[in-house]
Amino acid sequence: MPITHLKFPESGAKITIQNNQLVIPNNPILGYIQGDGIGPDIMQACLRVWDAAVLQAYQDKRKIHWAELFMGEKAAEKYQGNIFPDETRQALQDLIVSIKGPLTTPIGGGFRSLNVTLRQTLDLYACVRPVRYYSGVPSPLRHPELVDVVIFRENTEDVYAGIEYQSGSAEMRKVEKFLKEEMGATFFENSGIGVKPISPFGSKRLVRKAIKYAIDNNRKSVTLVHKGNIMKYTEGAFCHWGYEVAREEFGDDTITEDQLHRKYNGKQPESKIVIKDRIADIMFQLMLLRPNEFDVIATTNLNGDYLSDAIAAEVGGIGIAPGANIGDYIAVFEATHGTAPKYANLDKVNPGSLLFSGVNMLEHIGWNEAANLITTAYLLAIDKKIVTYDFARQMENATEVSTSGFADALISQIEEMGHG
Numbered sequence: 001m002p003i004t005h006l007k008f009p010e011s012g013a014k015i016t017i018q019n020n021q022l023v024i025p026n027n028p029i030l031g032y033i034q035g036d037g038i039g040p041d042i043m044q045a046c047l048r049v050w051d052a053a054v055l056q057a058y059q060d061k062r063k064i065h066w067a068e069l070f071m072g073e074k075a076a077e078k079y080q081g082n083i084f085p086d087e088t089r090q091a092l093q094d095l096i097v098s099i100k101g102p103l104t105t106p107i108g109g110g111f112r113s114l115n116v117t118l119r120q121t122l123d124l125y126a127c128v129r130p131v132r133y134y135s136g137v138p139s140p141l142r143h144p145e146l147v148d149v150v151i152f153r154e155n156t157e158d159v160y161a162g163i164e165y166q167s168g169s170a171e172m173r174k175v176e177k178f179l180k181e182e183m184g185a186t187f188f189e190n191s192g193i194g195v196k197p198i199s200p201f202g203s204k205r206l207v208r209k210a211i212k213y214a215i216d217n218n219r220k221s222v223t224l225v226h227k228g229n230i231m232k233y234t235e236g237a238f239c240h241w242g243y244e245v246a247r248e249e250f251g252d253d254t255i256t257e258d259q260l261h262r263k264y265n266g267k268q269p270e271s272k273i274v275i276k277d278r279i280a281d282i283m284f285q286l287m288l289l290r291p292n293e294f295d296v297i298a299t300t301n302l303n304g305d306y307l308s309d310a311i312a313a314e315v316g317g318i319g320i321a322p323g324a325n326i327g328d329y330i331a332v333f334e335a336t337h338g339t340a341p342k343y344a345n346l347d348k349v350n351p352g353s354l355l356f357s358g359v360n361m362l363e364h365i366g367w368n369e370a371a372n373l374i375t376t377a378y379l380l381a382i383d384k385k386i387v388t389y390d391f392a393r394q395m396e397n398a399t400e401v402s403t404s405g406f407a408d409a410l411i412s413q414i415e416e417m418g419h420g
Contacts, residue, residue, distance in 0.1 A: 012065025035101020037339025124325035153304025320352030
């Protein structure tokens with residue numbers, strides 16, 4: 001494929017895959033997509049912070065070589081209206097690890113959602129959202145420090161499969177006739193009809209990734225969240241298939257809650273991860289009342305959509321909630337909020353969501369020292385009440401700074417840690 005607008009750094013090296021593992025060079029080329037709306041403001045601020053942390057952690061031994069890729073409005077300008085060019089798609093596959101700002105889907109752009117298209121095109125089947133509390137961040141909870149979960153949301157099935165028929169349409173009439181006359185279903189006339197496919201393949205690979213994460217990161221439990229009490233053959237099946245994966249593929253590493261109490265008298269062995277399940281609506285309540293009982297959450301698409309945003313609200317909102325879309329190997333980290341066009345180019349908004357997505361990206365490639373520097377610097381800045389406007393209005397005696405000003409504060413803290 002001829003490259004028309006992308007430029008790759010000459011001095012970097014691409015991440016490769018060997019023996020089903022990522023091989024990370026000391027000078028990896030990572031892709032970044034600025035995003036739309038506030039995307040350029042937060043991306044430029046975050047690139048500076050990530051680079052500063054890598055420099056401080058490794059001096060001249062490691063360095064990220066950034067390759068800008070184009071999606072959304074910036075791509076449309078360069079590629080005659082194409083908001084997801086083929087060469088960007090290919091570059092995301094070739095570079096393996098990338099990060100992006102928020103994207104908008106232009107009306108009439110040919111995509112129902114650019115983010116959904118990205119996930120489905122590259123088969124990024126797991127939306128991974130770590131949610132934890134950072135001391136000093138305004139929260140509606142009395143004990144937000146009890147929240148520390150990683151949500152694995154299935155990214156390709158359920159409502160994202162998108163089978164819908166509009167009320168009154170010929171297609172809807174055909175489906176209605178079939179369901180009522182041949183399948184014996186009963187429902188009101190002229191109903192819009194939607195179908196949500198949930199498969200063994202899609203469910204198992206999502207739960208498999210969640211359990212692997214729990215094992216690799218010394219987490220205590222994986223909770224399967226579903227609405228299987230009502231939708232037994234989709235949501236309930238997701239839960240069933242999840243237990244099946246745990247039993248058949250991770251039998252030496254996992255136990256069920258029933259086994260925990262029956263075999264181990266409620267005392268969890270150090271070497272075992274407990275597999276739980278909870279009904280989706282109850283899970284919302286439990287994450288408010290007893291959030292410390294949960295660790296890794298694996299769930300279907302729509303449940304995960306609601307739940308991840310609701311839990312993020314408990315620790316300060318999606319403005320600081322990181323996320324990633326991950327397949328078997330390819331990973332695209334992302335800001336989880338929208339483009340906020342009214343704040344575009346004002347150098348105003350909180351870069352926290354994208355910033356911590358980058359922290360997760362550094363952890364993903366094994367550069368934990370740099371990741372930890374950013375987290376520590378963030379905590380120090382919050383402790384000093386150096387914050388952007390969204391937090392400043394919720395704090396007393398805060399020092400309100402711009403997006404770039406917040407990046408300056410973090411970089412200053414990172415450099416001070418190096419001299420300490």
